[in-house]
Amino acid sequence: MLKLNSREIIAKRIAQELKEGDVVNLGVGIPTLVASFLEDKTVYFQSENGLIGMGPPPASEELDIDLIDAGKNPTTLAKGAALFHSADSFAMIRGGHVDAAILGTLQVDRHGEIANWAVPNQPILGVGGAMDLVVGAKKLIVAATLFTKNDSPKLVEKLTYKSTGERKADLFVTEYAAFTFSEEGIKVIDLYGDLTIDELSEKLSLPLVSEIQTIK
Numbered sequence: 001m002l003k004l005n006s007r008e009i010i011a012k013r014i015a016q017e018l019k020e021g022d023v024v025n026l027g028v029g030i031p032t033l034v035a036s037f038l039e040d041k042t043v044y045f046q047s048e049n050g051l052i053g054m055g056p057p058p059a060s061e062e063l064d065i066d067l068i069d070a071g072k073n074p075t076t077l078a079k080g081a082a083l084f085h086s087a088d089s090f091a092m093i094r095g096g097h098v099d100a101a102i103l104g105t106l107q108v109d110r111h112g113e114i115a116n117w118a119v120p121n122q123p124i125l126g127v128g129g130a131m132d133l134v135v136g137a138k139k140l141i142v143a144a145t146l147f148t149k150n151d152s153p154k155l156v157e158k159l160t161y162k163s164t165g166e167r168k169a170d171l172f173v174t175e176y177a178a179f180t181f182s183e184e185g186i187k188v189i190d191l192y193g194d195l196t197i198d199e200l201s202e203k204l205s206l207p208l209v210s211e212i213q214t215i216k
Contacts, residue, residue: 006175010143012037013173013190014102017141023052025093025133027103027116028071030143034102045078046098048129050089053081070129093129093136101137103130105144105172106161107154110206112168112181114142115161127164134165146174146204153204155179155186176200180211187211 004012011033018024018034023044026032035045035056045054047069054069055076062076069075092098105116114134117127134140144154155172172179176193177200179186187209188197201208 006145007033008037009175009192010145010173013178013192014141014143014171015039015041017139017171018043018100022099023097025098025101025129025137026054026069027101027130027133027143028073029104031102031104032069032071032073034143046089046092047075048086048089048093048132050084050086051075051077051081052084052092053078055081090129090132093132096136096138098133098137100139100141101133102141102143103133103164105142105154107156107159108142108144108169108172108179109159110155110157110181110186112170112172113159113166114140114164114169115159116142116164118162120161130164134167139171140167140169142169142172144172144174146176146200153206155204155206157206179208185209189213 007030010030015034015037020041023046025046044052046052047054049070055078058074058076063074067075103116105114107115117130118124147153168181176195177188178190180189185207189211191212197208197210
C-alpha cells in the first residue's frame, strides 16, 4: 500500500465526512483531492463558475480549454452534469442548496473563524466566492496543513490575516488531527499523525480538548 502524503491524508479524512448524494463545493488546492477518496459514494461536485457534476481532471487527450473549474483548472463532466450561468450558481450557494463547502485556509482561529483569501502585502484579485460559501453552505469544512513551510501554526489564537466571514468552520482537517470548535475550546475529535495531543498543544501554544471516541 502506498503511503499517503500530508495533502492526501487530509483529503482522505474529509472524504469520510461526505454523505451519499451530497452537493459539495471544492475550493482550490487540497480540497480538489477529495474526489479521489470517495470510493463508492456518489457526490455531486459544484463549481461556482456554473457547473454541477464536476468530474476528475482530464487526460491530455480529453483536455477542453473551455471547460474549467472555479480555480481555472481543466476539468471534466460527470454523467448527468449541468452547466449554467454563474449567477445561478451563486443563487444556489446563497440559497443554502450546497451541503458542504471544502475550503483551503491560511489561518483558523480558536473559535473556528477562517482567513483564506488575502496575504498581507501581496496583490490579490479579491475574496471571490469564499465569502458566499462560508455563509451559504450547510457545512463548512476547512482543509490545510497544520503548519506553514516556516513551521508557523495555521491554528492560532487570533487571526492576523483578513477574515473570510463571521461563520465558523464546522471541521478543520489537518495531517495530524481533525478539530472542531465550541465555547469549551478547540476539540480534537480524531488524531492520526505522529504527535500526541499534548505535543500538538505545545507546538500550537493553544489548549486542546480531547473528544476522541474510543471504539470498544
